[in-house]
Amino acid sequence: MATTAGSSSPHRPHADDSPEQSLPGEKVYVAVGREEAxxxxxxxxxxQKFCRGAGAxxxxxxxxxxxSPPKFLPLLGARIPAAQxxxxxxxxxxEMELQTISDTLDQYLLLCAQEKVxxxxLVVESDNVAQGLVDVISEYHITALVMGAASDKHYTKKMKILKSRKARFIEHQADPLCKIWFICKGTLVYCRKAVQLSHEEMQEGKQSSGITHYSVEKSASLSEMWCIANTWLCKSIREPHIQRTTSDPSYISGKDNTKESYDCCDNFQHVLRELESVRQEAYEEKCRREKLERELCEAFQKAQASEILYFQEMKQKNELEEKxxxxxxxxxxxxxxxDELCAKLQGEREQRIVPILIVEILSRVRHPNLVTLIGACKDAQALVYEYMPNGSLDDRLACKDxxxxxxxxxxTRIASNICSALIFLHSNKPHSIVxxxxxxxxxxxDGNNIAKLSGFGVCQILTDQFKARTTLYRYTHPKGSFVxxxxxxxxxxxxxxxxxxxSFGIILLRLLTGRSGFGLLKEVQQAVEKGCLQxxxxxxxxxWPAVYAEQLAQVGLKCCDIRRKNRPDLQTEVWTVLEPMLKSASAMLCSLSFKSVSEDLxxxxxxxxxPILQDVMRDPLIAADGxxxxxxxxxxxxxxxxxxxxxTNLELPHRDLLPNHALRSAIQEWLQTNGD
Structure with a gap:
């Protein structure tokens, strides 16, 4: 509904505005968007307007x-179309966006609670926000709505008209029975009045006789005035006919009531003149509205012309960019x-620097559940790790070969090994390792099915000026499976x-089910909810012991929570669950220990x-005596x-010890062969 020059100026708030008079239980809808301020x-x-000082x-x-669902999603620094x-x-x-919206609304509810209101x-979904608001007003029969009037770049203190396309659309299309206050920066910019019918007027409108009067507020828009004027005009035109057909003793009495008859005629003429005046006003309002519609059509045509000009300029810009x-x-x-010379120099420099970065970083990361770095080959730009005879967990779950x-x-022991290694990496000082x-x-x-992490690659440690919680970052994006x-x-x-x-949560679920990662999270969630995890x-x-399986499933699902703040801490929450399982599982394993092999075989x-313990070595080290x-x-x-x-009982030239990786691998391979 468009406002016209004949309408009064929009309502402006004053410092002495009193709270709005409202009926008990009436609902006032406040439209809130993404702009929190x-x-x-x-x-x-x-x-302030509706709830303070209004009492009961x-x-x-x-x-x-x-x-409104986004058309583009921000992924890895780029905007990807949602369709792709x-x-x-x-x-x-x-789900993340809706959760964020829900959290924001909860903050607003807390603010209302502090005011004892x-x-x-109410959250609804629509491809178009403005159309969605219009639909909600109609569906929920909303009679009072408070919403924004303009974006920040359009707002001025002297603003008296709506600047936002969304606000203008709603002001035109919303149900006429809904009164709308348009607010910007906490200031009332414009108030669209509603068409209100009293109970008496609604009852009189249903009767077959009598004139029904409708008041038209000066601040109402053209569309409201036109609708009301037409209704009143139709009622008034039919009324003289109804009066003439009504039985009236004074009308039949003849000459004795002649004067009263003349008075009725005068009143009838007066009513006709008023009807003619109202009809003329309605016609003028109709003309003004048609004029505004023509102007709106011209504005749309200019907008289309501007759009065509914009595309032409973009085409010229693309041509210039190609040139x-x-x-x-x-x-x-x-x-x-x-560039070739620079690349050659850079390559020589990297050949000297890369091996140094690998002593500096990976050689300091030592843990029983991390693959041991033996050395690096400068010419081949390769790292040499200890030999792991039982292959990867992925191959063993698939029973490869x-x-x-x-x-x-x-x-269960493999899950504990992985958890222990991650706790070690994340607790590294002064920077955690991811x-x-x-x-x-x-x-x-390894030969005893002890799990060890590998695949670190070349990495760098970020300083505090970047992400405080991100301490280790890879040069390339993660190469693992998407799941x-x-x-x-x-x-x-x-x-x-x-x-x-x-990632650890996905691995826990794979150890439980033996299935691939695709769709696994949803399957386990449904099984736990239905009570059919087995x-x-x-x-x-x-x-599987039912208690252990249930606990591992719950831990895995919690680790895979889409919101990071809900994921558990590995050391204080996850390890306390895995440690008792590890002790129980280790006691039940049938694999031979190092000591039993040396005694029984x-x-x-x-x-x-x-030479000292007279037992099979697990971690052989070479001393200075050879x-x-x-x-x-x-x-x-x-x-x-x-x-x-x-x-030899001879004095040692030094106290340094070197790992005997070759002998360690040979011992593990021999133990695996003889143990089977």
Whole structure:
């Protein structure tokens, strides 16, 4: 509904405005959007206007938000069309947005509660926010609405008309029975009055006789005035006919009532003149409205012309950019030789720096559940790790090469090994280390099926001026399967230790079910909710204890929560669940220990035996005398102030110890072969 020159100026607030008079239980809807400051100012205005000082008749508030699904999604620093994003990722992004909106509305509800005002929230979804508001007004029969009037760039203190397209659309299209206050920066800019009919007027309109009068407020818009004038005009035109057909004794009495008859005629003429005057006013209003519609049509035509001109300019701009690209290619061809020399120098520099970065970083990361770095090959630009004979967890879950399935005891121990390694990395000082590529193929198993993490790659440590919680970042994006990647990392690009927690949750669910990661999270959620978790457990792992399976499933689902703040801490929450399982599973494992092998099986090679402990070595170290000892035994020997060799009794030239990786791998391979 468009305002006209004949309408009175929009209502402006004053310092002495009193609270709006409202009936008890009446609901005032307050439209809030994504701009928190503007929405908060609008809500505070509504609280001041309708709820303060009104006593028992105070209105209740409904916080209304129309959610419009995004056309583009921010992924990895780019805006990707929603049509090109998988349904699962789109649903996850929508859930995060709706959760954010719900949290914001909860803050507004808290503000209302502090003012002792009853309030509730309503979120609806529509492709178009303005049309969605119009539909909600009609569907919920809203009679009072408070909303914004203009964006920040359009607002001025002297503004008296609506600047926002959305506000103008709603002012035209909303149900006429709804009164709308348009607010900007906590100031009333414009108030659209509603067409209100009293109870008496509604009853009189249903009768067959009598004249029904409708009052037209001067601040009403043209559309409202035209609608009311037409209704009143039709009622008035029919009325003389009804009066003439009404039985009236004074009309039949003849000459005795002649004077009264003349008076009735005069009144009738007066009514006709008033009807003619109203008809003329309605006609003039109709003409003004048609004029405004013509002006609106012309404005649309100008907008279309501007759009065409814009596309032409964009075409010219693209042509200029193509020409500029051609020129830049020609310039680039002139500097190829310089670039080649720079690349050659850079390559030589990297060949010298990369091995140094690898002593500096990976050599300091030592843990029983991390793959040991043996060395680096400068010429091949390669890293050399210890040999892991049982391959990756991904291969073992798939029983590749007809390997034996992992029993549930081993799977429980593998989960504990991975958790222990992650706790170690995340608690590194002064900067935490984020693996960022945790997946089943990067978890390797040694000869005793002890799990160790691999796949760190070359990385750098960020300083505090970047992300305070992001301490280790990869040069390339994570190369793992999409199902292991933290959804919030895909949206924001922020990498934190909680990203590893999400990947660990997927691995826990894979250990339980033996299935691939695609769609696994949803399957486990449904199974837990229906109480049929046993139906999806991997039967090849043996009979899972119901309590352990339920606990691992709950931990895995919590680790995979889409919101990082809800994911558990590995050391204080997850490890307290896994540690009792690890002790129980270790006691039940049937694999032979190092000591039992040396006692029960003959034919153990002599060089596998520690000269001090006389037992099969687990972590062999080479001392300065050239002999190899068990790490624990030789360190205890040296810590006891011994300066001589345990074998030759000669003084040791130094106290340094070197890992004997070749012997360690040979011992593990021999134990695996003889243990089976």
């Amino acid at each position: 503007e929405s908060r100012a609008t809500l505070l205005w509504a609280l 008749g105070a209105a209740s508030l409904v916080l209304l938000h129309v959610y 994003v998988e349904e699962q990722e789109l649903a996850a992004y929508r 009853h309030a509730e929230k 500029l690209t051609t020129i830049m290619e020609e310039i680039e061809s002139l500097t190829i030789r310089t 007809n390997s034996k399935p992992l029993c549930w005891q081993l799977r 693996h960022s590529d945790l997946k089943a193929s990067n978890i390797l198993l 292991y990647i933290d959804p919030q990392y895909l949206v924001s690009g922020d990498l934190t230790p909680l990203s590893d927690v999400y 139906a999806i457990l991997d039967s090849s792992a043996g009979e 003959g034919g153990v090679p002599s060089y596998f035996i520690c 002999f190899t000892y068990e790490a624990e035994a030789i360190r205890e020997w040296l810590d006891s102030s011994h300066r001589t060799s345990p074998m």
